[in-house]
Amino acid sequence: MTLPTTWTGGTVKFVEAEADAGEPYPFAPGNDKIRPDLVPPARCPDLSEVTSVDDLLPYFDSVARRPYSPGLWPAWDLKKGERVLLRVTNWHHPMVVEAARITLERFGCDYTIEVEEKGPIPKWEGHDEVEYYLARTPELARWIDEWEKIDDASTYDKIIMGYGGPILRERNIKIQRFPFITPEMVASEAHKFPWELLTAIDEWTWRAVGAARTVHITDPEGTDLRFTNHDDYWNADRTFYRREHVVRNYSSNVEYGETYLPGHIWGRPHFHIGQEDGEGVIAGTMNHIAPYPRMELHIKGSKITDIVGGGLFGEKLRRVMAETEDVQYPGFTTKGLMQWWEASIGTNPKVHRPRKGYAEGYNCGLYERTRSGIIHIGFGTVISADPEREAARQGLKVGHWHVHLNYPTYVAEGTPDGDVTVIENGRLKALDDPEIRKLAERFGDPDTLLSEDWIPAVPGLNLPGDYDRDYASDPLDFTFTELDLCRKWHPLFMRMIAGSNAHDHGGCH
Incomplete structure (x- = not known):
């Protein structure tokens, strides 16, 4: 199936793309043990193979009816007569694009698909x-300029x-977002x-994070990290980030910068105020693209002081680090x-890693970061902020x-209710x-909905x-085999996996 050049009821435009070592670590797993x-x-869901566009329509219908939410979980709130621009690429499966088009048609939208x-x-x-992110960063900035x-x-x-x-x-x-690359992802x-x-899940998580005076993050792949959640980050009741910092970092997008992104809860503030004191080790085997050999980031004063391991990913990061160290x-x-x-928290328990065509195009690690309890660590310039x-x-x-943490424990320390565990083992x-x-x-x-x-x-x-x-x-080889x-x-x-999961309530389902 290929993308058509015309559709009844809407306009289609085809546009050109713009150019675009290991030390010991905590929790070291024992051999042949779990x-x-x-x-x-x-666990993983047992999904039927999608065979037609009709199979996808109920999922798009649900997304189209959700009240609008300016975040990562799709909520389009389509209305009759709305002028809607849907932008996709040739990396999107044609069946997905066609199902989205039919949905726009059914809701009576005046749509354009680019x-x-x-x-x-x-x-x-x-x-x-x-x-990817050296090229992606200026692209996102262009998007914001164009949206304006x-x-x-x-x-x-x-x-x-x-x-x-x-x-x-x-x-x-x-x-709003279009996290629909393949039929399986829809x-x-x-x-x-x-x-x-x-x-409700987003709000609970945001309140718990905001109440912390200090935070301790661990993960069995080796992360052990602490930082202070300074009063100066927050307004008086810790419901929003302090306006002066937000204006300095997101001058034309203050409402975005002062609170959480639905489906993506900031586990630490996404700006710097000069008091950053993050210290410890961040370790993992996964990023927004695909798995890589285990890597450690050593952190002091919220700055990376050493990058250990990581295979070619680590080598490239060390090169970038050396080139920019004195800038x-x-x-x-x-x-x-x-x-x-960044230490952002996913909140949807039903998100799963796509299996068919994984690590191809936009069908990559970016999607799975929104699963509840996964933390993704971010380092470098702050995405689309004024300083970047x-x-x-x-x-x-x-x-x-x-770096993705698939099984983290996040403890909000010193809240009015004492130490509160926000995430426990993922x-x-x-x-x-x-x-x-x-x-x-x-x-x-x-029990079913919230598992x-x-x-x-x-x-x-x-x-x-x-x-x-x-x-x-x-890990890439093992991951492909598992999928x-x-x-x-x-x-x-x-x-x-049942023999290894006797302690589980239901195992893989």
Whole structure:
């Protein structure tokens, strides 16, 4: 199936794309052992193969009916007669684009679909994130500039595009996301999950993070990190970030900068005020693109002082670090590009890693960061903030990169209620809150609704095996094998992991 050049009821434009070592670590897993005290059992959903556009329409219908939300979980709130611009690329599966078009048609929208030609769909490895985000960063800045112009011209009421990065808030035009690259990514319970529950989970998590005086983040792959959640970051009641800092960093997008992004809760403030004291180790094997060999980032004063391991990903980052070490970036109080600024929390328990065509084009690690309890660490320039855009105007190298924590524990220390565990071993504790469980009863069985559909399998953590030998040295190879097993031989995969997950309540489902 190929993308048509014309559609009845709307306009289609095809546009050209713009050019675009290891020390010992905490929690070291033992050989041929699993750690149920630190890592939840693996699981994955049993999904039917999508065979037609009709299979996708119920999921798009759910997204189209959700009240508008300016965040990462899609909520289009389509209305009859609205002027809607949908932007996709040739990397999007044609079946997905057609299902979205039919949805716009059914809701009576006056729609335009633009298809960006980006060339052949690339196959990624984790190290490709370095070049990807060096190119992606100026692209996102161009998006914001263009959205401002469209808002001024009142050309459209809504724009649906992309599935990451900042968006404009409090404008006449509404920006929403399109995290639908392949049919499998559409046909997910994540997109039928009740918006009322998503909102309640987001709010619970934001309140818990805001109440912390200090934060301790750990993960069984080796992360052990602390920082102070300074009073100066926040307004008086810690419900929003302090306006003076937000205006300095997001002068034309204050409403975006002062609060959380739905589906993406800031686990630490996304700006610098000169008091940053993050210290410890960040370790992992996954970024927004694909897995990479285990890497450690050593942090002091919220700055990366050493990068250990990481294979080619680590090599590239060390090169960028050396090139920028003596550069004073706007908005940073110390020199160098490699500053830690992000620890964002996903909140949807039904998000799962796509299996078919994984690590190809936009079907990559970016999507899975929105699963509840996953933290993604960000370091480099702060995405689309005023200081980053100023650095780009000065001709400086700009970009940021990531480490995913799939099984983190996040403790908000010193809250009025004492130390509060926000995430425990990858389980977002909002999902166990009595009020949220009571709300879930309105929509079905809370145990089913509030359980994670997908938890990755890792030898030496939640599968028997040696973590270093069987996984951390080449996690991409193991991940592809796991995804193939889960997609092609799901009943067999369930039996394979069942022996390791006897302590689980339901195992793989």
